[in-house]
Amino acid sequence: MARIAGVDLPRDKRAEIGLTYIYGIGPTRAKEILAKTGVSPDTRIKDLNDSEVAALRQVVENDYQVEGDLRRLEAMSIKRLMDIGTVRGRRHRAGLPVRGQRTRINARTRRGARKTVAGKKKATR
Template sequence: MLYVLNTNLDNKKKLFIALRDIYGLGKHSSNQICDLLGISTDRRLKQISSLQLERLTQLVNLNYNLSGEIKRSTMKNVQRLVKIASYRGFRHIEGLPVRGQRTHGNSRTRRKIKTLYN
């Protein structure tokens, strides 16, 4: 296990797959990172030198929003909807589906997990 960008990554995985384990990085962005660093996508995480790993962390920190920032901005947007008393804000408060889904047969998990965004 390798601890990179506040995430434990498996050494045995290929680099572009291991990068996807970081919250906020997906398939496209992990391939972009590999191309920018000049590292083959077939290389394993344990085959990367410490210098390349340092360059990787610098590149990701400068160019991409990661877990804390994404979660913070999402919570901020939901709190804004609640504050302005919009319909979507009420749906968030009540723990119901927000985007117009029906509730008769579906959304059982959404109705069970009630978290308040006050």
């Protein structure tokens, strides 16, 4: 089993796809890493030998910020925006869309499930 950056890569996937299971590595970076190490993108993870896994691990850990470090960096960037009180920071704090999307109709993912509001009761005489 190949373990890179603290992530167990799925054994039956191609190397190109398996690398994308690491947070911070998408399809483009996976191709870059495989080109640097000289590993074929079509090789299955289970078919990689120890030297290939070691080469992949070394490139990923030395050249890229992935997993915990990247998550921490993103969290600190968002916290900085909230601390200095930017519009983006206030939107993060309020749990609303940050990048200018409308909220009157959509934004269910950020705002949460719909909450029903009870109708106004009529006063009894």
